[in-house]
Amino acid sequence: MSKVILDTSAVLAFLFQEPGAERVLPVLEAASGIISSVNYAELVSKLIDHEMPPAIIRETLSALELEVVDHDQAQAFVTGELRAVCKQYGLSLGDRACLALAIIKQLPVLTADRVWLNIPVQAEVRVIRG
Numbered sequence: 001m002s003k004v005i006l007d008t009s010a011v012l013a014f015l016f017q018e019p020g021a022e023r024v025l026p027v028l029e030a031a032s033g034i035i036s037s038v039n040y041a042e043l044v045s046k047l048i049d050h051e052m053p054p055a056i057i058r059e060t061l062s063a064l065e066l067e068v069v070d071h072d073q074a075q076a077f078v079t080g081e082l083r084a085v086c087k088q089y090g091l092s093l094g095d096r097a098c099l100a101l102a103i104i105k106q107l108p109v110l111t112a113d114r115v116w117l118n119i120p121v122q123a124e125v126r127v128i129r130g
Contacts, residue, residue, distance in 0.1 A: 001030035005034050007111035010112055
């Protein structure tokens with residue numbers, strides 16, 4: 001399976017067995033998921049919000065075999081540039097970091113956020129929920 005950028009929302013859908021989890025499963029089973037370090041931090045934050053102990057979070061995320069890509073200067077610049085295009089859609093810094101990684105790596109991105117389909121960016125957006 002080809003590599004795929006994962007948005008925080010897609011990983012959370014899988015972890016909490018929400019609608020769309022079945023679209024994330026094959027990516028994780030093939031160890032084909034890539035996540036920005038910004039989204040990884042967001043993922044840990046969301047799991048902390050769900051009162052999951054840090055040791056369990058570390059174990060759970062390690063088992064997913066995600067490739068975590070450091071948010072470097074090039075990604076940071078693209079993330080900043082996306083502010084102008086994404087502001088009207090309400091995308092967060094994490095959302096834009098995810099899109100920036102997809103643009104730079106020229107890989108599709110999986111998300112649960114349907115609004116991403118409306119954003120004019122040079123990335124293939126795949127929504128996990130109908």
